[in-house]
Amino acid sequence: MGVMPNLKNIAVVGAGMMGHGIAQIFATHGHKVILLDVSDEILTKAIENIRANLILLARSGIGSEKEIEPSIERITTTRNMEEGVSGARLVIESIPEDLNLKQNLFQKLDALCPFDTILATNTSVMSITEIASKASKRERIVGTHFWNPPYLIPLVEVIKGQDTSAQTIDAVFDLLKSIKKYPVLVKKDVPGFVGNRLQHALWREAISIVEQGIADPATVDEVIKKGFGVRLPVLGPLENADMVGLDLTLQIHQYILKHIERSPDPSPLLRQKVEQQELGFKTGRGFQGWTTEAMERCRKQLLKHLIAWHQRSEKD
Numbered sequence: 001m002g003v004m005p006n007l008k009n010i011a012v013v014g015a016g017m018m019g020h021g022i023a024q025i026f027a028t029h030g031h032k033v034i035l036l037d038v039s040d041e042i043l044t045k046a047i048e049n050i051r052a053n054l055i056l057l058a059r060s061g062i063g064s065e066k067e068i069e070p071s072i073e074r075i076t077t078t079r080n081m082e083e084g085v086s087g088a089r090l091v092i093e094s095i096p097e098d099l100n101l102k103q104n105l106f107q108k109l110d111a112l113c114p115f116d117t118i119l120a121t122n123t124s125v126m127s128i129t130e131i132a133s134k135a136s137k138r139e140r141i142v143g144t145h146f147w148n149p150p151y152l153i154p155l156v157e158v159i160k161g162q163d164t165s166a167q168t169i170d171a172v173f174d175l176l177k178s179i180k181k182y183p184v185l186v187k188k189d190v191p192g193f194v195g196n197r198l199q200h201a202l203w204r205e206a207i208s209i210v211e212q213g214i215a216d217p218a219t220v221d222e223v224i225k226k227g228f229g230v231r232l233p234v235l236g237p238l239e240n241a242d243m244v245g246l247d248l249t250l251q252i253h254q255y256i257l258k259h260i261e262r263s264p265d266p267s268p269l270l271r272q273k274v275e276q277q278e279l280g281f282k283t284g285r286g287f288q289g290w291t292t293e294a295m296e297r298c299r300k301q302l303l304k305h306l307i308a309w310h311q312r313s314e315k316d
């Protein structure tokens with residue numbers, strides 16, 4: 001790539017759970033955003049969701065009421081891909097987690113966008129190199145993994161695919177910092193990157209503990225929420241290992257690792273629950289039963305916690 005691209009105009013492809021929130025962050029930081037999806041209903045809903053998010057944030061002291069409409073006015077919606085991405089200096093893809101769908105989209109974006117337009121994917125776990133495989137200008141294709149809800153969780157994992165250029169990585173880092181996100185570099189394009197490897201190692205063990213009858217689901221969650229989870233915001237596992245000593249960590253691992261779940265396949269209990277349509281919030285029963293009120297309470301508690309966390313970290 002020649003000249004460093006001016007990343008003023010951003011296109012977000014896919015206006016679902018993640019896409020609308022990603023569009024929102026760029027718009028609140030002064031960028032013009034084009035939000036694309038396959039239906040007008042989804043796009044209308046996305047703008048409604050953005051307005052509701054901004055109202056909630058303003059009422060919580062994050063952002064201001066008078067910035068809500070100007071931010072929304074910076075977002076244009078369209079179903080027309082060619083029109084949507086033509087003026088964008090960065091396109092962020094946030095369509096469903098389906099490799100074929102993403103590969104075809106990147107092939108199309110690669111053909112439509114000038115060579116200095118950066119193309120980013122918000123995939124949660126998939127290889128950036130594979131997603132880019134049908135495109136020709138692969139040095140401008142990069143992973144930018146936001147976390148849900150993207151306007152409250154600061155981290156974005158920036159993943160270098162096999163062909164991603166250093167210039168692309170630098171430009172994306174600069175841009176993310178300018179919108180007050182916290183980018184980290186994932187140096188190898190491995191499934192799950194860093195965050196989802198860690199998260200799903202924990203989930204696999206949690207499900208295995210329930211499956212073996214060691215503790216019930218509520219207890220497993222309590223152990224985390226009232227136990228080591230309390231210190232996680234200030235002490236990561238590697239800092240914690242340093243704090244207790246690597247010699248002690250080695251002794252513990254020598255004893256315990258053989259007892260920890262290491263199956264490469266999803267748990268039979270998980271499969272059985274899915275077969276029985278015990279899908280969690282979607283069907284009112286998963287690892288525990290969920291009434292409508294309990295689900296609403298859980299969602300509200302999470303949002304309240306994230307807002308409080310955000311308010312504290314803005315002060316630090």
Ligand SMILES: NC(=O)c1ccc[n+]([C@@H]2O[C@H](COP(=O)([O-])OP(=O)(O)OC[C@H]3O[C@@H](n4cnc5c(N)ncnc54)[C@H](O)[C@@H]3O)[C@@H](O)[C@H]2O)c1
Pocket residue numbers: 013014015016017018019036037038039042093094095096097098105122123124125145146147148
């Ligand atoms: N949901 C999460 O918590 C989360 C977190 C981080 C990353 N992700 C990743 O973000 C991506 C999107 O996830 P989501 O949860 O927002 O999904 P979603 O299903 O809520 O939204 C996807 C949207 O993409 C639209 N779409 C599908 N094909 C399209 C196309 N060709 N052009 C334009 N729009 C198209 C759909 O209509 C839908 O509105 C996935 O790769 C997912 O793995 C999700």
